[in-house]
Amino acid sequence: MLSRVADSIYWLNRYIERGENVARFVDVNLNLMLDLPAGMPQQWKPLVSVTGDLELFNSRYSEANIENVIQFLMFDRHNPNSIISCLGIARENARSIREVISSEMWEEVNSFYLTIEEASSIKSLSTLPKLFSRVKMASHRFAGVMDATMSHNEGWHFGQLGRLLERADKTTRILDVKYFLLLPSAEWVGTPLDRIQWIALLKSASAYEMYRKCQHHITPSSVAEFLILDRCFPRSIYFCLWQAQQCLHEITQTPAGTWCNGAERALGRLCSQLGYLTIEDIIQSGLHEFLNQMQDSINQVGNEIYTTFIDLGDSHSAISDLPSNNVQLQSSGFSQTSLN
Amino acid sequence: MPFDSYNPEKFYDELFTEIGKPRSHSVSLIKHMTTLGIEQLEQQRSTAEIALFKLGVTFNVYNDDRGVEKIFPFDIIPRIISASEWAGLEQGLKQRIQALNLFLDDVYGEQKIIKDGIIPQEIIYTASGFLKPCLSSKPPKKIWCHITGTDLVRDQDGEWYVLEDNLRSPSGVSYVLENRRVMKTTFPEIFQTMPVAPVDDYPSQLLETLLNLAPSQLPNPNVVVLTPGIYNSAYYEHSFLAQQMGVELVEGKDLIVADGYLQMRTTKGLRRVDVVYRRIDDNFLDPMTFNPDSLLGIPGLMQVYQQGKVALANAPGTGVADDKVVYAYVPEMIRYYLGEEPTLASVPTYLCWRESDRKYVLENLNKLVVKAANEAGGYGMLIGIDSTAAEREEFAQKIIAQPRNYIAQPTLSLSRVPTLIDGKVEGRHVDLRPYILHRGDEIYVHPGGLTRVALKKGSLVVNSSQGGGSKDTWVLNQ
Numbered sequence: 001m002l003s004r005v006a007d008s009i010y011w012l013n014r015y016i017e018r019g020e021n022v023a024r025f026v027d028v029n030l031n032l033m034l035d036l037p038a039g040m041p042q043q044w045k046p047l048v049s050v051t052g053d054l055e056l057f058n059s060r061y062s063e064a065n066i067e068n069v070i071q072f073l074m075f076d077r078h079n080p081n082s083i084i085s086c087l088g089i090a091r092e093n094a095r096s097i098r099e100v101i102s103s104e105m106w107e108e109v110n111s112f113y114l115t116i117e118e119a120s121s122i123k124s125l126s127t128l129p130k131l132f133s134r135v136k137m138a139s140h141r142f143a144g145v146m147d148a149t150m151s152h153n154e155g156w157h158f159g160q161l162g163r164l165l166e167r168a169d170k171t172t173r174i175l176d177v178k179y180f181l182l183l184p185s186a187e188w189v190g191t192p193l194d195r196i197q198w199i200a201l202l203k204s205a206s207a208y209e210m211y212r213k214c215q216h217h218i219t220p221s222s223v224a225e226f227l228i229l230d231r232c233f234p235r236s237i238y239f240c241l242w243q244a245q246q247c248l249h250e251i252t253q254t255p256a257g258t259w260c261n262g263a264e265r266a267l268g269r270l271c272s273q274l275g276y277l278t279i280e281d282i283i284q285s286g287l288h289e290f291l292n293q294m295q296d297s298i299n300q301v302g303n304e305i306y307t308t309f310i311d312l313g314d315s316h317s318a319i320s321d322l323p324s325n326n327v328q329l330q331s332s333g334f335s336q337t338s339l340n
Numbered sequence: 341m342p343f344d345s346y347n348p349e350k351f352y353d354e355l356f357t358e359i360g361k362p363r364s365h366s367v368s369l370i371k372h373m374t375t376l377g378i379e380q381l382e383q384q385r386s387t388a389e390i391a392l393f394k395l396g397v398t399f400n401v402y403n404d405d406r407g408v409e410k411i412f413p414f415d416i417i418p419r420i421i422s423a424s425e426w427a428g429l430e431q432g433l434k435q436r437i438q439a440l441n442l443f444l445d446d447v448y449g450e451q452k453i454i455k456d457g458i459i460p461q462e463i464i465y466t467a468s469g470f471l472k473p474c475l476s477s478k479p480p481k482k483i484w485c486h487i488t489g490t491d492l493v494r495d496q497d498g499e500w501y502v503l504e505d506n507l508r509s510p511s512g513v514s515y516v517l518e519n520r521r522v523m524k525t526t527f528p529e530i531f532q533t534m535p536v537a538p539v540d541d542y543p544s545q546l547l548e549t550l551l552n553l554a555p556s557q558l559p560n561p562n563v564v565v566l567t568p569g570i571y572n573s574a575y576y577e578h579s580f581l582a583q584q585m586g587v588e589l590v591e592g593k594d595l596i597v598a599d600g601y602l603q604m605r606t607t608k609g610l611r612r613v614d615v616v617y618r619r620i621d622d623n624f625l626d627p628m629t630f631n632p633d634s635l636l637g638i639p640g641l642m643q644v645y646q647q648g649k650v651a652l653a654n655a656p657g658t659g660v661a662d663d664k665v666v667y668a669y670v671p672e673m674i675r676y677y678l679g680e681e682p683t684l685a686s687v688p689t690y691l692c693w694r695e696s697d698r699k700y701v702l703e704n705l706n707k708l709v710v711k712a713a714n715e716a717g718g719y720g721m722l723i724g725i726d727s728t729a730a731e732r733e734e735f736a737q738k739i740i741a742q743p744r745n746y747i748a749q750p751t752l753s754l755s756r757v758p759t760l761i762d763g764k765v766e767g768r769h770v771d772l773r774p775y776i777l778h779r780g781d782e783i784y785v786h787p788g789g790l791t792r793v794a795l796k797k798g799s800l801v802v803n804s805s806q807g808g809g810s811k812d813t814w815v816l817n818q
Contacts, residue, residue, distance in 0.1 A: 001606055001607055002588055002590060002594050002604060002605065002606055002607075003594070003605045003606055003607055004590075004591065004593065004594050004605070005588075006607045092570065095570045095575075096569070096570045098579045098583075099579040099580070099582045099583035099589050154607065158607075251607070309607040310607075312605065312609060312610075
């Protein structure tokens with residue numbers, strides 16, 4: 001298939017997944033702030049830190065309060081990773097490959113975008129929770145429609161690949177929210193408030209119910225274990241990367257366990273590494289540091305996919321030498337780690 | 341009753357001869373629509389428009405980066421062409437396309453028509469669509485204009501005239517197919533009682549036309565549709581045709597000339613392209629040969645094209661015959677190349693570079709339609725009867741300054757078709773754009789075509805950008 005088409009369907013899925021996860025971030029933080037003991041200052045800056053766009057935020061807003069952060073993450077068209085920007089880019093990508101995807105997929109993307117655009121003119125705090133669930137459902141619906149109406153061909157696997165890598169990256173960041181979030185003091189560790197925060201975190205990854213089925217206690221290390229290493233939960237990092245690897249091998253037809261290009265090698269190594277880690281190993285090296293490294297590795301896989309399938313060397317490169325409308329955006333910002 | 345008081349007035353009406361008298365080919369239609377009544381017709385119209393919007397049959401109005409898509413307004417009262425009338429049109433169009441193709445092959449080759457004094461060389465060489473780099477091009481099977489969308493109009497007396505030939509990359513055929521799809525779901529009963537020629541065959545016919553250009557030894561030639569991209573107003577059509585033919589839709593940045601061939605960039609490396617149905621203008625095809633600033637084009641494309649390693653439809657250079665001065669010579673071409681009299685009339689055309697014609701034009705600006713020779717789509721035009729003295733003066737100056745660039749034609753009183761306007765049926769002016777495919781040994785005229793309708797009362801301008809809409813066109817089989 002055309003490299004440009006593969007690139008567009010990959011980013012179409014990444015951006016829809018990204019939009020969904022931004023809604024999850026904001027949702028979890030909103031919930032956490034409501035549960036804070038009276039008198040504690042609200043914390044909105046950590047949210048922006050986690051997305052990696054703090055610099056851009058500071059250049060556009062003076063204060064990290066609830067209104068500004070929500071505006072920035074949801075409706076600010078100057079933020080390439082706001083929900084509205086994500087959906088706008090997803091829609092442009094879909095438009096450029098309308099003859100490749102199913103018309104049902106196009107209709108879903110289109111109405112998803114229109115939902116957000118409509119919401120951007122209302123901006124009332126009380127409508128937000130409803131909007132978050134609409135965003136999540138719209139994203140799920142898109143994935144379902146794609147699964148049920150498009151042939152599971154090369155293009156479909158590129159789409160899956162994009163969605164799964166994006167989801168893995170975002171799960172690392174959801175988990176990292178807790179790192180940035182301050183408790184009133186060290187004595188609060190292990191208290192109900194601490195536990196409530198971990199529960200909210202699980203909920204934002206739609207993981208609470210599934211977590212409860214295999215763990216009785218809410219402890220930091222078992223929550224992290226679930227979101228990083230669980231073999232069955234569809235938003236755990238390991239699950240996403242493992243599935244992504246299968247898509248990659250469907251595309252290339254290389255037998256599992258072997259590799260013939262940089263993308264397969266990078267992703268294969270990452271999966272093997274995760275497959276033999278324990279949560280104790282991770283805690284020992286530092287959870288936050290581990291998550292950072294994870295984000296770098298996932299980025300690396302994305303870059304390898306780009307050079308393997310999209311930009312095949314200098315003279316034959318499809319996109320790199322042109323001032324393309326979305327590639328530059330796509331490779332910067334959110335998917336880059338800029339926490340340090 | 342919707343048609344009781346419908347008055348064709350002094351115009352040629354496609355469906356009625358006089359008040360209350362439908363033409364014989366439209367009797368069944370009018371009878372059926374009368375039983376529905378005006379309210380139901382209105383309802384059907386909005387259902388049809390919603391259906392078109394859902395199908396995504398839109399054109400883009402792209403003034404900002406967010407983009408707005410609109411549908412081309414659609415009227416549900418079809419235009420009907422009887423079998424005998426169509427047979428005449430079909431024959432006339434085939435004759436005209438055959439002669440135009442011979443002309444293109446000649447004018448970029450031996451130039452016999454110039455040597456024999458039929459057309460002055462200067463006219464050819466000053467036409468903006470004439471491309472010197474195409475001299476001595478040898479397109480496969482000597483076909484230049486593979487796809488043509490001739491604009492036809494009908495005068496007060498019912499006679500057909502060719503208004504423009506549109507030999508470059510005519511658009512609109514997707515509306516023909518989608519309008520029909522919607523009409524069939526809206527009025528299934530009428531289609532059961534009337535012998536309407538089906539139109540769904542177009543994508544297959546087009547694909548045949550394109551495959552015909554690939555070298556015969558290739559078992560599975562690679563055909564692509566080349567689009568300028570999603571911001572082009574006809575992007576929907578490009579995407580639709582690629583999808584219906586099952587071929588790749590590519591943009592310039594997907595293509596590259598490598599190892600002596602045109603190739604496309606795929607996830608598995610480069611793959612050779614054999615035939616390109618290109619929907620971008622000649623001047624943007626290859627920055628090395630034409631416009632060096634073109635970002636849409638593919639450097640080196642013209643070279644591999646000239647070497648016969650890739651076929652382009654339509655061939656670069658066909659625009660020379662879209663020049664309105666060259667247009668005036670088409671009847672001569674038909675006589676010269678085919679030894680026949682033209683069966684389809686051209687609009688009588690005054691050429692301002694001829695002194696006697698210019699004098700007549702300048703004296704009669706208020707009666708004539710003046711057009712810039714190199715413009716299309718209703719631009720650079722003066723409609724004499726609707727003009728102010730200042731506008732006429734402006735055009736007179738332009739004509740005197742650049743006589744080669746202007747032609748004038750008598751104002752035609754375009755035919756009308758009943759059209760649903762604000763809960764009433766009123767006559768509106770129409771044109772017709774049939775699509776013709778040239779395959780060398782055979783010329784195929786698609787039975788139907790796009791009927792564009794000027795929705796503004798009295799307006800003669802049918803372009804979508806200026807308040808035009810479209811109708812389904814029914815060619816009857818018997």
